[in-house]
Amino acid sequence: MIHRLKKIWLVLNRTERQYALGLVIIFIVALGGVLWFVIISTTTTFPARGGTLRIGVVGQPTSLNPLLSESGAEKDITHLLFSPLSKLTETIELTKTGDAWTVRLKEDLVWHDGQPIISDDIIFSGEQIQDPSTQSPLFSYWQGAQFERLSEREVKIVPPPRSSPLLFEEHLKRLSPIPKHIFSSTPPQNWSLSEYNLRPVGSGPYRFQKMVLENDGFLQSYTLSAFREGNEKNTPYIQTILVRLFKDRKEAETDFRYGKIDSLGGIDPYEAKSIGRPAQTILYQTPSYYAVFINQSQNNLLKNSSIRKVLDGSIPRDQLVSAVLNNYGVGITTPHLPLGENKEVDRSQEILNTLGWTKNVEGKLERAVGDQKEKPEDLVLTVPNLPFLEHTARLLKESWEDIGFTVTVKVMPSEKVTEEIVPRRDYQLLLFGNVPQPQEDLYPFWHSSQIFHPGLNLSLYKNPSLDTLLTKIRATTSSPERATVVEEAERLIRDDLPAIFLYSPAYVHLTTKELKGIKPNESFIFPEDRFSDISEWHLRTKRALKETNTP
DSSP: OHHHHHHHHHHSOHHHHHHHHHHHHHHHHHHHHHHHHHHHHHEEEEEEOOOEEEEEEESOOSOOOTTTOOSHHHHHHHHHHOOOHHHHEEEEEEOTTSSOEEEEEOTTOBOTTSOBOOHHHHHHHHHHHHOGGGOOTTHHHHTTOEEEEOSSSEEEEEOOTTOOHHHHHHHHHHOOOOOHHHHTTSOGGGGGGSGGGTSOOOOSSEEEEEEEEOTTSOEEEEEEEEOTTOSSSSOOSSOEEEEEEESSHHHHHHHHHTTSOSEEEEEOTTTGGGSOSOOEEEEEEOSOEEEEEEOGGGOGGGGOHHHHHHHHHTOOHHHHHHHTTTTOEEEOSSSSHHHHTOOOOOOHHHHHHHTTOEEOTTSOEEEEETTEEEOOOOEEEEEESOHHHHHHHHHHHHHHHHTTOOEEEEEEOHHHIIIIIHHHTOOSEEEEEEOOSSTTOOHHHHSGGGSSTTSOOTTOOOOHHHHHHHHHHHHOOOHHHHHHHHHHHHHHHHHHOSEEEEEEEEEEEEEOTTOBOOOOOTTOOSGGGGGTTGGGOBSEEEEEEOOOOOO
């Protein structure tokens, strides 16, 4: 066959050979296209195991014990090494009497050293949190809790006296136990000296492999490997996690820009698009929000609810989200997102006219009082010196001055705002942020008992009806019933307008485009929650025949 084709080729002239060669190329390309179409139509891609993911984390861990972790770097790494009870348990349920929780572990759970995870580990962890010598940041949430061993896999937990079911349930689900067989022989005050403090034996999707320490004592990196005997539904697809530690965010962003790391969380939405590297942007909607908190005692004008409505109604929320957050977030009108996304018609000018306020030739508000012209008090907006908040303040000033108010923006160092201005409540209008944890818990920010420092009721807002609702939210164990009470509380806040709610920024997580399998976590609260589905992340794929449904 080949000999005959060769003889035919030899008798062709140059032009005929060119045509023949072209036809052959077209045939090969067409055949390749048909084969590729057949492959694509009869197969599908699946995650494949393997690969190394380089994660950037800013900061230095001093303890990778989840009972002691406080910094962002510590929480990020411990979230990879330890699993919370929400992932280790079959059930976490209230008892029939409603005064305790029953926790039942899954079967065949093991620590990274192969020892079984049992109810004794939960009890030990809870008791160590309550020991003052442990100095756990979780102490206040667990002080007074009682534990009863029901079996090797079950434990009964009585919450602390006067504990809120809403808050305690969250802390219970997020508790990451530590291994009793490792720590029980070491006094808590000596845990920081233990080898396991920075080389932990955990229960999470990844296990400690090695760490690199520089000569000056700076922890450069952690290498973690997939836990193949895993406690979750499957072994993580990515074989190795390399956690690179950075001294500051600028250094981390530079390394991400130049491809030295593959994943970096906590990017400021205001600066996210300036990173300058083609990347995958993963957004997690957070419960945090920013608002202008109104201290009515500092300006008589602000005591008028109609004026507060005017200020609120003129807010260009879409512009704020676009210009300040790069569309990485949502505009809000209440502190709780489901209701806060509703938009309302701006009635600012109509309200001002009703109150008798009109613009003079200078574009400023005034109204007749007898034979005199009265001008409204100037508004003073205090703002921390953070770029995105300063930009927000400029847009607010423009909007309020457009309708005739005189606005002064006082930009102050963030530390001074948090350490002096906020404790003294020394402001008329304060541009500031809140982070409800969990999102339904509005008590710390709006209950009248929190109007003085260290309370977080920055508007000094008092409403007995709201106080009752906020207390009820914390005491309600039924999620649907709690949602109804939250909605009612939000309506009260919306009607009174003790603050002007602006936007809720998203948590911005940038990754290489090769990383697949990430699904934004709907219950995202803390930055480390971005790793909640890391077992599903993958860098490699494989193809397999599609399943066919036979009759």
